[in-house]
Amino acid sequence: MEFILIIASLLLSYILIQVVFGIGNTKNLPPPGPTRLPIIGNLHLLGNQPHRAITKLAEIHGPIMSLKLGQITTLVVSSSTAAKEVLQKQDVSFSGRYPPDAFNACNHAQHSVVWLPPSNDWRTLRRLLNSNIFSHKSLETNQHLRRQKIEELVAYCQKASLSNDYVDIGHAAFRTSLNLLSNTVFSKDLTEPYKDSGSDLKDAIGMCMVEGAKPNLVDFFPVFKMIDPQGIRRRMARHLETLLKAFENLIDERLKMGRIMQNDVLDVCLKFNQDNPNEINHTHIKSLVMDIFGGGTDTTSSTIEWAMAEVLRNPHIMTKAKEELEDVIGKGKIVKEEDVLRLPYLSCIIKETLRLHPPGAFLLPRRVEKQAQLNGYIISKGTQVLVNIWAIGRDPIVWDNPLEFKPERFLNSEVDVRGQDFDLLPFGSGR
Template identity: 70%
Template sequence: MEFVIIVSIVFCYILIRATFFVFGVGRPKNLPPGPTRLPIIGNLHLLGDQPHQSLAKLAETHGPIMSLQLGQITTLVISSANAAKEVLQKQDLAFSTRHVPDALHACSHASHSVAWLPVCTEWRTLRRILNSNVFSNNSLEANERLRSKKVEELIAYCRKASVSNDYVDIGRAAFRTSLNLLSNTIFSKDVIDPYEDSGKEFKEVITSIMVEAGKPNLVDFFPVLKKIDPQGNRRRMSHYFGKVLKIFKELIEERLKMGRLRHDDLLDVCLNIIQDNPNEINHTHIESLFLVSKLVDS
């Protein structure tokens, strides 16, 4: 009965919005040109199964800067090099905050992730950590021996499988190697056994997260459905995020119990920042930072 009431309220809301749309009530007047919009769905029907190609064709008619109405979301499409340069270089602060897919709000990830935070103190701190300790030339040179070691372990695993006439799942072996390389950079330890055919479950969880993040979700086009989560994307993402974040929590707690024993890894850097400047970031920020690192590495 409650579900029927909720659906009825949502339907009435959408119907009212569609009526306003048809008569132009509340429609912004200063938007760039764009294709004709249908009630309720707007321009969603024009995207097709190859959105990048559809947008390129629409740009030929409506110009390099055009507006689309994707459900309830007004979207600005930039499709020329000059316009992109203006947006990404000259007006980067104005356009840096972006729409966050609803599924990525699971476990409050978007509120603490360097990938989704707006420009703020937390974002600057997390970005500085990555630039200084992961992406800098000094960090890459410092980890050269570690990379060599992990490649040698991969070769040894393949050689062992060859001697025993076992098959090698190249995808899983490469994932295990890159995962342990990153986990050693962050935690100074392997998160999965480098010598056994392990890591299948972890790989499946990471793959599931990426699949859920990339799925079309009605809530992203009709935010009024957010509380219902009709496709269950956020619920599933909460489950997958929870599994990975649990591992990170355990590793952080293990490090905290070690006290002053230093490892000079990314986790040490983050914990020192939290100790010196607790108002900048907290443990939830670094858990989300590590989650982003794992997804990018995958």
Template identity: 65%
Template structure:
């Protein structure tokens, strides 16, 4: 009995010494960045909550802009300032360029063919070059902008129909359908869903399910030892969703190949041509993975940003009035905004930038991972650490932005700050060599959709609510959604 008590005392003394050393940063030969003391087994997981972007923002105020966490059996580095983000995404970009791959994204081996998830190596460079020189060039996007314009006209027609019946429009849902068709016309020159009904519903639900599944916390990501078990069945469900998407893409590819050489000058034509010329570098599996990346990355981000922008305009009627005035003076009331109009509408562009600042579409961007031990700001970051850049926190940093929590598009009117990854206080699409390749398409779609909706309608909140009663709660996932959909009634402008 005395031996048991003695052993227990030794253990408690040892534990107390370890906690003391951790708290005061003593005896840490690795010189890790500061962070909260982890609990046994779960580490700091209990501190994340259901709004981890906000939780990490609060922790960064205590531990600083370079913070170290233990998440289950994995480690994470959280970056919460523009200066630290510049160090990670530009100055030491190569050391921080690999991806932390969530277990769900290994379904169908997608991460081994995806430009989003591949490591920076030969295959990634080949795919990135194909995207940058063939798909997202100004010439390529200009070629089929008339198809995207037609989809925006259909969105406006859908809202006109709702205005005649006095029905409300779920803006996020309508924007999601429109964005799907904007993308599908850019890629395939055809619609994949009907804006009036939910036909083509299968593909719409498929993309939605992929986003939901990918946004769920997964135990395997925090405890990789559980990978073979897949305890939540997340990878199994994602395998089904990916499989259905790849089947649909395969059908569309075969359909095109059976058209006896008729050309559409869309993304599919470009991909098939490159594949025929360089089958060893770029095959059908790569093509289908690129299509999946484009739909997953381009739908929720754009539709959520449009919904947040409309929410902020309704919440700030004076900004809505100013935007409407600019549109009336530059292109005329009740007209569709074309992509060629965007450069002539500076205030509309400021509204888009301000939305992306305060409602960053992907609050953590796409997490990275370091393959070898790295020194950052005098600290040592261990090999295998996941790197989270909290772009949501940076966009709301009061040391960078005057009245940082206020929606104020005017801040950009005489500012050189842009969203192209050169200004680290505003990085909604990332920065460095892994900046979002679809950025050039996204910044065409968002202002065209938003400008067309506010130039053709006045908008009332459903149920007669006042603008001060608008719900601004967030729902965290791969993208940052409104917790409750924005349902508003369009009033046709006479």
């Protein structure tokens, strides 16, 4: 009897210690999340609008939430405070990449600055982009190209107006962005009829965006990677092969010239390759060009389309924008780049559009490189990380009347979209 009492006392002591220890360390655990089903985990909760479903789940389980999406453990961050921790304060631990399977087609993810984890190749490509392509000097040099393409877009809209025809804003903006980038990179239009492959290239870029955005079973169950059950990687490979072959032909054409001719992005890349042959090769250059087209076409056209939809839905905003343009620029005159700083209300419209309608609901998925702690929670190595910028832009704690399209909220505000203000992150931040 005495032995049983001793055992019972020890068990009771152990339970009390565990309870006390648990109360004092409630966060030394994985983040909370909804109950998981066998095999599929939480996939059944996503529905056909995952960003909305995940935002609602975060309202229940908190801004740092764990989901099991098939076989993939996923951390979802839905507040600006947690996003700053992931993207800035602990960006080394959270700087890995988790490329969707579609972008493994043609080994694109293995050479893309978008999908490479921080490494020597990644640092070289970033240095090339920041110092030689997106530098202030380079942007100034190519300003005339941007002006020319905007004038062509305005002329197209005017012609449609005179003939009482409609303008497909998304299509027109996509075409303008594509030609602008192709002139910046290759000094050529990709959509001009005199280019034999122009239409094919435009369609291939568009289809890459479509395939890359599709829900893919392989991204949730990597065990199916070999068979590619939906055929997404196979179709992506066909479109990428069309683009990469065209880029290779343009590189060969430029090399046959024997010297720098156009002072465009391709020349910059080839010159860098000549000076640093061990750092980048033609495969890197082709993937870099693909990244530029992927990042600057559909994102731009969708933002313009949303901005137009919102100002048409809010006539008082349209009136204020037109009044500002007429007062600052003059009625009927085309806005130049140097004019933008004198158009604060127009800038507010763009910021408000990016707040409510970011180009993507989530930033590109990241991967935890080593076990980390986030707000006290343990985040395991290999976890996929999704930053829900759609939810952050609509957070009622941060934004007054968050569902209202109200550009005035940015007047006299220092909040910008360049990645330093974590309440507004349409293009991400950090590494």
